[in-house]
Amino acid sequence: MWHFADNAACPPGYRLHKVQILSSYLVPKYQKFNIPSETVYIDETMVPFRERLKFCQYIKGKRHKFGIKIFKLCVNGGYTYNMKIYCDKESENDGVSVADKVVLGLMNNLLDSGRTLFTDNWYTSVGLARKLATRGTHLMGTLRSNRKCNPKNVITASLTNLWHRK
Incomplete structure (x- = not known):
């Protein structure tokens, strides 16, 4: 077996102990050699894995339906710039959604x-767009009409009325 970490030094309850060293090594290398342009993208990817693992995921729409979910920030060409391995059910705290925390x-x-930043509908929200705007970053993505905390005027707005306003 190929090991990156000492099994005896594993802190209790920390599920990424065995791969954290590798992840901590790779992310700075990604960032050193991939200089982001004006556009970046966030999505999740699956690393195929069908063994017993507490944080193994099933995502119906993915090519590899079972595996380890990784949230990735990608630059042009699809190269990874940053990543976060999903290892446990995260919860919303302080009014910040899980998607907002990931982004x-x-x-x-x-x-x-x-x-x-381009995102899919799991990440996109009006609240996230406002947070990013205060930090000099634009958000582009599809907005779910049933997303929690969406302003009513945004959901009920007609696109034709928005285009013809001056």
């Missing part, structure tokens, strides 16, 4: 630089 965590060192 703000991955974008931490790219905020305040005038970039545009």
